[in-house]
Amino acid sequence: MTREYLFAGFGGQGLLFSGKVLAYKGLIEDKNVSWLPSYGPEMRGGTANCSVIISDEPVGAPIISNPDVLVAMNLPSLDKYEPLVKAGGTILVDSSLIERKVERDDVSVYYIPATKLASENGAPTLANMILVGKLLEVFGEYDAERVRTALGKCVSARHADLLELNLKAMESGRDYE
Numbered sequence: 001m002t003r004e005y006l007f008a009g010f011g012g013q014g015l016l017f018s019g020k021v022l023a024y025k026g027l028i029e030d031k032n033v034s035w036l037p038s039y040g041p042e043m044r045g046g047t048a049n050c051s052v053i054i055s056d057e058p059v060g061a062p063i064i065s066n067p068d069v070l071v072a073m074n075l076p077s078l079d080k081y082e083p084l085v086k087a088g089g090t091i092l093v094d095s096s097l098i099e100r101k102v103e104r105d106d107v108s109v110y111y112i113p114a115t116k117l118a119s120e121n122g123a124p125t126l127a128n129m130i131l132v133g134k135l136l137e138v139f140g141e142y143d144a145e146r147v148r149t150a151l152g153k154c155v156s157a158r159h160a161d162l163l164e165l166n167l168k169a170m171e172s173g174r175d176y177e
Helices: 015-028 075-084 114-120 127-138 144-154 157-175
Strands: 002-010 032-039 047-055 069-072 090-094 108-112
Touching: 002 015, 002 075, 015 032, 015 047, 015 127, 015 144, 047 075, 069 075, 069 127, 075 090, 090 127, 108 127, 114 127, 114 157, 127 157, 144 157
Parallel strands: 002 069, 069 090, 090 108
Antiparallel strands: 002 047, 032 047
């Protein structure tokens, strides 16, 4: 089993961190993993995306042309990558920032007002983690212990105080209906 994920939005939304958490979770589960960040020279406010491949088999190349899963955190990203998602794939949309609906009917779509939820929960910078929590729940892969371990690997010692806040954001996404 191989699943290819593309997190896309603008710099500063935590897309690379989201991908890293997902990748570490894959490593904890003894999967083969590829994590490839990509961002424009502007970083904050510029385009950013992150490709993650998690597989039972060795990963041959980190490049994703047609992702199984798209997490879109801004309209330009949805416009650009929606057509590339594999038929039968999954798209998660931050509906706080993207007003339009996905135009395809051959993919599963989840609209999560992640930015709004993050602000309401006192963590305005953690919309990305709300989406990761929902993503893991959608695929039946939200394992609290593994999520905590993966977060522990990604949250630096300098920001250890943010571990619980990230976990709370992921739980909020997991529980969002």
